[in-house]
Amino acid sequence: MGFSCGIVGLPNVGKSTLFNALTRAHVASSNYPFCTIDPNVGIVSVPDERLETLARLVDAKKVTPTTVQFVDIAGLVKGASRGEGLGNQFLSHIREVDAVVQVVRLFEDKDVIHIGEVDPIRDLEIINMELIFKDLETIENILTKKTKMAKAGNKEAQTEVELLTRIKTSLEEGELMKNLELTPEESKILASYQFLTMKPLLIVANVSEKEITSYESNPLYQKLKAKADTLKADVLALSAKIEQELSELEPEEAREYLKDLGLEKSGLERLIVEGYKLLGLITFFTAGEKETRAWTIPQGTKAPQAAGVIHSDMEKGFIRAEIVSYEDFVKHGSWTNLRDKGLVRLEGKDYEIQDGDVMIVRFSV
Numbered sequence: 182m183g184f185s186c187g188i189v190g191l192p193n194v195g196k197s198t199l200f201n202a203l204t205r206a207h208v209a210s211s212n213y214p215f216c217t218i219d220p221n222v223g224i225v226s227v228p229d230e231r232l233e234t235l236a237r238l239v240d241a242k243k244v245t246p247t248t249v250q251f252v253d254i255a256g257l258v259k260g261a262s263r264g265e266g267l268g269n270q271f272l273s274h275i276r277e278v279d280a281v282v283q284v285v286r287l288f289e290d291k292d293v294i295h296i297g298e299v300d301p302i303r304d305l306e307i308i309n310m311e312l313i314f315k316d317l318e319t320i321e322n323i324l325t326k327k328t329k330m331a332k333a334g335n336k337e338a339q340t341e342v343e344l345l346t347r348i349k350t351s352l353e354e355g356e357l358m359k360n361l362e363l364t365p366e367e368s369k370i371l372a373s374y375q376f377l378t379m380k381p382l383l384i385v386a387n388v389s390e391k392e393i394t395s396y397e398s399n400p401l402y403q404k405l406k407a408k409a410d411t412l413k414a415d416v417l418a419l420s421a422k423i424e425q426e427l428s429e430l431e432p433e434e435a436r437e438y439l440k441d442l443g444l445e446k447s448g449l450e451r452l453i454v455e456g457y458k459l460l461g462l463i464t465f466f467t468a469g470e471k472e473t474r475a476w477t478i479p480q481g482t483k484a485p486q487a488a489g490v491i492h493s494d495m496e497k498g499f500i501r502a503e504i505v506s507y508e509d510f511v512k513h514g515s516w517t518n519l520r521d522k523g524l525v526r527l528e529g530k531d532y533e534i535q536d537g538d539v540m541i542v543r544f545s546v
Contacts, residue, residue, distance in 0.1 A: 183227055183477035184460055185250040186452075187278035187380075191304050194286040195387040195421035200253035202424035203449050221253040221274075227464075228450055231507050231537065232475045235466055238514050241473035247464060249453055252278055275312070276375040280459055281382050282452070283308050284421075287401045288389035301386065301405045309412075312377040313352050319374060320349050341370060352378070360413050381459045384409050385452070386418040393420050394443045417455050419448035463536035467491065468510065484532045488542040498544040502528045507537035516541075 190196035204223030226246040236244040254274045275281060285301035324345055330338035344367055351361055357378040358371065371379060386405055388396040396402050396418045409416045427435045427447055439447060446454075457463070461480045465487060467473065478487050489496030504526045505519050519525050534540070
């Protein structure tokens with residue numbers, strides 16, 4: 182699994198339309214077709230031209246992309262933190278994802294009722310306040326337990342009480358936990374509790390299909406971008422309606438449609454790129470005739486740990502990695518040619534895998 186995104190938003194902003202479009206887009210393109218785990222979870226393959234190119238060069242019998250899990254988190258309404266709507270169910274689902282994608286609507290449509298006039302800033306504030314309220318409730322519960330332990334002389338509990346009391350004050354002032362200045366040790370303590378406002382955040386602006394290439398001139402987008410800057414979040418503009426239409430087309434037809442619209446990539450592709458950037462992820466490859474495969478790892482991962490993503494035995498018995506850059510592989514076409522030209526590097530346990538590396542793991546168990 183590459184990573185998981187929880188898609189959240191108020192009713193009628195296009196959240197479910199977007200989810201349905203994203204999770205249908207790659208249904209027949211790989212060994213990881215869309216599959217339904219429950220009614221609101223979909224897994225799709227990550228489109229990566231590099232993988233297809235490597236597979237052709239080595240004449241791979243099997244091609245396996247890495248994947249993204251999208252979770253359509255239903256039930257968010259004002260008061261969700263107090264159990265209204267689907268309340269606690271909605272909030273518990275967010276705890277399980279790697280990143281939160283907040284969808285807001287930027288266009289009027291008399292056929293689609295909203296909670297009032299279209300106002301993405303208000304929508305963002307409602308979403309974030311519900312997340313903050315739930316985190317405050319969680320902190321109160323933790324403090325009740327930890328304060329007793331701290332009074333009994335437990336030094337670790339004393340440290341946590343001091344930290345959580347400080348965090349509580351920031352939340353009450355409307356700050357998201359992800360934006361607070363924390364030491365690595367403090368971040369480690371907080372990570373164990375899976376706080377909702379600690380999650381990396383991406384804002385998706387659902388624009389009308391007419392504004393897909395001119396949305397930057399929309400005053401609502403300009404206000405949203407300014408608000409996003411204060412939240413230290415990026416904004417990705419797309420049209421859920423266009424994404425739905427793309428998902429119903431054959432790949433070649435979809436490419437032509439994008440070209441006609443003046444777009445280079447679909448919303449799914451751009452969303453995945455933003456997700457990788459947000460979470461600091463990269464892709465490396467294994468390339469062989471039996472199978473050519475893409476793997477997702479955090480940036481900075483060293484060779485043994487990357488090998489462990491393939492199989493735990495490879496990390497335990499790691500000896501060395503044979504590494505070739507994607508560019509060199511494409512230029513010279515095969516492992517034999519690369520070895521003949523001395524372009525296969527032998528790397529040890531301290532080597533950090535780079536995006537696009539093609540790797541063979543040498544190990545002994």
